[in-house]
Every structure is written in structure tokens, then in C-alpha cells.
Amino acid sequence: MPYDPSAFPPFAVTVDLVVLTVRRHALCALAVRRGEPPFQGRWALPGGFVRADEDLAQAAARELAEETGLRVHDPSAPAQDNGAHLEQLATYGDPKRDPRMRVVSVAHLALAPDLPAPRAGGDASNARWAPVEELLQQGGYGREAEPVAPLAFDHAQILADGVERARSKIEYSSLATAFCPPEFTVGELRRVYEAVWGVALDPRNFHRKVTGTPGFLVPTGGTTTRQGGRPAQLFRAGGATLLNPPMLRPEV
Amino acid sequence: MPYDPSAFPPFAVTVDLVVLTVRRHALCALAVRRGEPPFQGRWALPGGFVRADEDLAQAAARELAEETGLRVHDPSAPAQDNGAHLEQLATYGDPKRDPRMRVVSVAHLALAPDLPAPRAGGDASNARWAPVEELLQQGGYGREAEPVAPLAFDHAQILADGVERARSKIEYSSLATAFCPPEFTVGELRRVYEAVWGVALDPRNFHRKVTGTPGFLVPTGGTTTRQGGRPAQLFRAGGATLLNPPMLRPEV
DNA sequence: GATCATAGTCGTCTGCCTGACGATAAACAC
DNA sequence: GTGTTTATCGTCAGGCAGACGACTATGATC
Numbered sequence: 001m002p003y004d005p006s007a008f009p010p011f012a013v014t015v016d017l018v019v020l021t022v023r024r025h026a027l028c029a030l031a032v033r034r035g036e037p038p039f040q041g042r043w044a045l046p047g048g049f050v051r052a053d054e055d056l057a058q059a060a061a062r063e064l065a066e067e068t069g070l071r072v073h074d075p076s077a078p079a080q081d082n083g084a085h086l087e088q089l090a091t092y093g094d095p096k097r098d099p100r101m102r103v104v105s106v107a108h109l110a111l112a113p114d115l116p117a118p119r120a121g122g123d124a125s126n127a128r129w130a131p132v133e134e135l136l137q138q139g140g141y142g143r144e145a146e147p148v149a150p151l152a153f154d155h156a157q158i159l160a161d162g163v164e165r166a167r168s169k170i171e172y173s174s175l176a177t178a179f180c181p182p183e184f185t186v187g188e189l190r191r192v193y194e195a196v197w198g199v200a201l202d203p204r205n206f207h208r209k210v211t212g213t214p215g216f217l218v219p220t221g222g223t224t225t226r227q228g229g230r231p232a233q234l235f236r237a238g239g240a241t242l243l244n245p246p247m248l249r250p251e252v
Numbered sequence: 253m254p255y256d257p258s259a260f261p262p263f264a265v266t267v268d269l270v271v272l273t274v275r276r277h278a279l280c281a282l283a284v285r286r287g288e289p290p291f292q293g294r295w296a297l298p299g300g301f302v303r304a305d306e307d308l309a310q311a312a313a314r315e316l317a318e319e320t321g322l323r324v325h326d327p328s329a330p331a332q333d334n335g336a337h338l339e340q341l342a343t344y345g346d347p348k349r350d351p352r353m354r355v356v357s358v359a360h361l362a363l364a365p366d367l368p369a370p371r372a373g374g375d376a377s378n379a380r381w382a383p384v385e386e387l388l389q390q391g392g393y394g395r396e397a398e399p400v401a402p403l404a405f406d407h408a409q410i411l412a413d414g415v416e417r418a419r420s421k422i423e424y425s426s427l428a429t430a431f432c433p434p435e436f437t438v439g440e441l442r443r444v445y446e447a448v449w450g451v452a453l454d455p456r457n458f459h460r461k462v463t464g465t466p467g468f469l470v471p472t473g474g475t476t477t478r479q480g481g482r483p484a485q486l487f488r489a490g491g492a493t494l495l496n497p498p499m500l501r502p503e504v
Numbered sequence: 505g506a507t508c509a510t511a512g513t514c515g516t517c518t519g520c521c522t523g524a525c526g527a528t529a530a531a532c533a534c
Numbered sequence: 535g536t537g538t539t540t541a542t543c544g545t546c547a548g549g550c551a552g553a554c555g556a557c558t559a560t561g562a563t564c
Contacts, residue, residue: 204541204543227540480561
């Protein structure tokens with residue numbers, strides 16, 4: 001295939017972000033309100049154009065910082081900062097996905113601990129955490145009068161893909177700790193699994209499983225009663241990234 | 253972010269293909285020789301520009317057909333045609349990955365049964381199946397005088413990612429059957445796993461596992477002795493796509 | 505045709521892991 | 535103190551995987 005600049009059509013390339021967190025026992029995603037057409041006033045995933053000199057991962061990290069203030073967790077550093085996990089999710093390039101022009105969007109998935117209120121260019125009313133369940137229901141309405149679904153563009157599909165990735169990935173990796181603060185209890189980690197999977201897990205078997213998997217959790221020595229009840233040990237995420245054998249998601 | 257056509261840089265978007273098959277007990281990938289600079293004469297993954305009116309998956313399927321004649325397996329149809337499996341792999345967009353211009357490549361992964369010789373625009377000498385082991389070794393040389401590695405651009409990374417995806421995906425899905433002809437024996441399927449993982453598996457335990465997983469294999473009633481030895485039952489791929497519990501890849 | 509080599513198929517046994525669930529421990533609220 | 539909540543330890547039975555023995559049915563070789 002000879003090199004001919006006129007032989008290929010120009011594309012715009014964007015990154016869109018599926019930013020997930022667990023709030024009040026529910027899996028939530030970050031949504032921003034669109035200020036301009038198309039889909040003006042509708043909610044969408046945060047994102048933006050990739051710059052000319054920027055790698056895709058850099059662009060995603062920049063957008064994440066702009067929208068949430070989160071820094072991306074450095075995979076080479078020990079897992080103790082408050083950074084988020086960020087990974088590429090998939091790329092969406094239907095010719096008609098954006099009515100203005102040909103846009104290819106490289107979606108990324110970010111997992112973050114529960115955070116203070118989001119910000120979108122400083123305007124909090126234009127950014128919010130919403131339960132993915134609300135965001136994904138067809139034409140659904142949030143508890144408020146204002147509808148949060150359906151999302152603009154093909155963002156419902158992107159969000160669904162991101163949620164499915166998160167649900168499956170916490171099975172065989174230690175990624176669920178990305179939803180937790182730097183120090184957390186076994187019970188808090190269990191509530192993450194329960195929120196992401198939407199199931200109830202047996203606390204005793206869960207405790208046995210996670211404490212028995214080498215490298216998953218490292219006790220810090222401290223305890224906390226912030227969940228009430230008997231004081232619980234505090235842990236940090238250990239060095240292991242892959243869980244073998246995996247956590248098993250209960251049948252349906 | 254207001255809509256301003258001058259606010260974003262134009263990109264070229266390509267699809268690159270990691271086409272894997274199992275030949276002579278080795279996992280092989282399709283490579284094509286580059287006819288023009290950059291990297292003229294070097295081997296690379298097949299691929300090409302996405303057209304203006306084309307979806308990414310369409311572009312990948314078109315390139316696959318152009319390079320191999322393979323049709324993409326329709327996921328909704330019963331798994332009995334000779335079509336290949338095709339899925340999106342990841343997107344590579346480093347600003348310097350192509351010295352000519354800013355190119356974002358959406359890599360796809362294709363799995364195919366062992367095929368007759370490949371073709372590249374009809375010229376067989378410019379396309380070949382090569383063991384991934386040879387393609388991935390740093391500056392390695394094939395058995396012939398002609399070096400097949402390293403691949404052009406960042407294609408070694410793309411290939412490595414594709415191989416890793418295939419290796420992990422056959423653990424928990426029935427995708428290994430995509431490497432087999434429409435009818436195959438348990439032993440042939442086992443040799444696929446052995447080639448992809450590069451390990452030896454116990455024939456008896458493997459047989460018990462695959463025949464005991466509901467929906468994985470459907471007996472056709474026929475038998476064959478094409479592998480020598482006692483006649484073996486022939487099977488087709490069943491409807492199940494996810495294996496639960498998964499096939500376990502032996503420890504190192 | 506007997507023997508051998510090659511694959512395929514069925515069973516057995518043992519150890520590990522999981523799910524179900526009882527019991528105890530340590531905090532707080534009243 | 536009593537009750538409630540959460541954490542943690544223990545027990546037991548069932549299922550599955552790894553190791554491996556045994557038998558079967560072909561083609562190849564003598």
C-alpha cells in the first residue's frame with residue numbers, strides 16, 4: 001500500500017472515560033452534562049480530543065485529572081497512594097456515532113475510591129456520580145426530576161462495556177482494591193465486590209478467601225471501627241495483581 | 253468543549269491484524285513483507301487504512317478477507333462454518349509509532365484453523381505464517397537465512413498483546429475451537445491448547461474436562477483416524493461460549 | 505497374522521477449594 | 535448489663551483437578 005496522504009480520510013480521535021467508584025453500596029459512574037449540541041443538556045461520559053503530541057494513555061490521564069483531580073496510579077510504585085487505576089477499554093468508531101464528523105473514540109476505564117464531589121471545569125452542577133443502574137436503563141429517570149439516562153452518543157454501550165470489564169476483572173485480579181482507600185478492612189473490600197457484582201457474599205468465606213490468598217492483602221497492624229461493630233484489621237493492597245485461584249462470582 | 257473543527261488534529265486510523273493459527277504444533281501468526289518505506293523489506297502485521305464509511309470491525313474483516321480469504325464467523329450462527337473469530341484487541345496511538353504521520357491503529361485479533369498458504373494480494377512470497385516465538389524474539393532470525401524479526405513499527409508489541417489475549421481467553425471460553433476445523437477430535441483440541449500455551453497436558457484429564465463441560469462439544473457421531481491410533485470421536489463446537497469452571501493453565 | 509507403536513477412552517484416588525453455616529469476640533447504644 | 539453490629543475462627547460435605555493405572559482400537563512392521 002503506497003504512501004499517499006490523500007489515500008486515507010482524516011479522523012478525529014477522542015478519549016472517553018468510564019470512571020467507576022463505589023458509593024453508598026452502589027457502583028457509580030462519573031457523568032457530565034453536555035453544554036453544546038449535539039445532545040445538548042444530556043448526560044455523557046467525560047472525554048475530549050487527543051492532542052497532536054499526546055499518547056492515548058496520556059490523554060486519558062489528562063482528562064481524568066481535569067474532571068476529577070485524580071492522579072493515575074503508577075503501576076510500578078507500591079499500591080499505597082490514592083491514585084486511580086486506568087486502563088484502555090475499547091475503541092468505538094462507527095461512522096455515524098457522532099453526527100458532526102468522523103470521530104473514533106478510544107474509551108478508557110478508571111477505577112477510583114469514593115471521592116468528594118466531582119468537578120467539571122469547576123462547575124459541580126455539570127458533573128455527578130450516578131449509579132450505573134440508573135445510567136444504563138433505557139430512557140430511565142433518576143430519583144430526581146431530571147433524567148440522567150439515556151446517555152449521549154453511544155456512551156451507554158461504552159459504559160456497559162466498562163462495567164462488564166470491571167465486573168469480570170475483579171474476579172481474577174486484585175483490582176477491587178482500586179475502589180478502596182489506601183487502608184481498608186476486609187469488610188470494606190467485601191462491600192466493593194458486593195456493589196460491583198450486585199450480590200451478597202458470605203462474610204466468613206470471603207474473609208477466608210482474601211486473607212488466604214498470598215500477596216493480596218498486607219496487614220498494616222492498625223485496626224478501625226469506622227464500620228461499627230468489632231474492630232477490624234486494616235490492610236493495604238499487596239503486590240499480587242493476579243488472583244489464583246480467582247474470586248468466584250456467585251451464579252446468577 | 254465547544255465544537256471547533258480546528259481544535260483537534262487530524263489522525264489517520266488503521267486496523268492491524270494479529271491472525272493466529274496452529275500449524276505443526278506451533279502457534280503461528282500471519283506476517284506480510286513491507287514493500288515500501290518505512291521499514292521496507294521488513295515483516296509486519298497485515299493491516300490498512302479504515303475507509304471513510306466503514307466501521308472498525310468492518311475494516312478489520314475486509315483486511316482479513318483480503319489477506320487470507322477468510323470470512324469472519326458470524327457469532328449468531330451455529331459454529332459450524334469455516335469462518336474465523338475476530339475481535340478487537342487494543343488501540344495503539346503513540347505519536348511516534350509511525351514516522352510519516354500521526355497514525356492510530358486499532359488492532360484486531362483473529363483466530364483461524366490451519367489454512368492453505370496465505371496470500372498477500374496474490375503474491376505468496378510476501379506473506380507467510382511464522383511461529384510467534386520467532387516473530388517475537390529480539391532481532392531473531394528464522395531458520396531460513398531471511399530474518400523475520402523484529403517486526404516493523406510497534407507490531408511486536410501488538411503481536412505480544414494478541415498472543416497474550418489468546419492464551420488467556422482460551423482458559424475461560426470455548427475459543428480454542430476457532431483454531432480447529434469444523435469437525436475435530438478431543439486430541440486435536442488438546443494439541444491446540446498445548447501449542448497456544450506451550451505446555452503438555454494430560455490427555456486423560458483433558459478428555460474428562462472438555463467432554464464433561466456442558467455445551468462445549470457436540471458429538472457428530474462420526475469418527476476419524478487421521479491422527480493415527482484408535483479411532484477418535486468427532487465433535488463440533490457447542491453453543492457454550494464461556495467455560496465455567498475454566499480450563500486451568502498449568503503453573504509455569 | 506502376530507506384534508508393536510500410537511492414540512483414545514474410562515476409572516480411581518487423593519488433596520484442595522468452596523459453599524453452607526455454627527460459634528465466638530469485641531466494639532457501641534441504650 | 536443487654537442487645538446489636540461487625541469481625542473472625544472453625545467444621546463439614548461436595549466438587550473438581552492432578553496423578554496415574556488400565557483397557558481399547560486402529561495402522562505399521564515383521
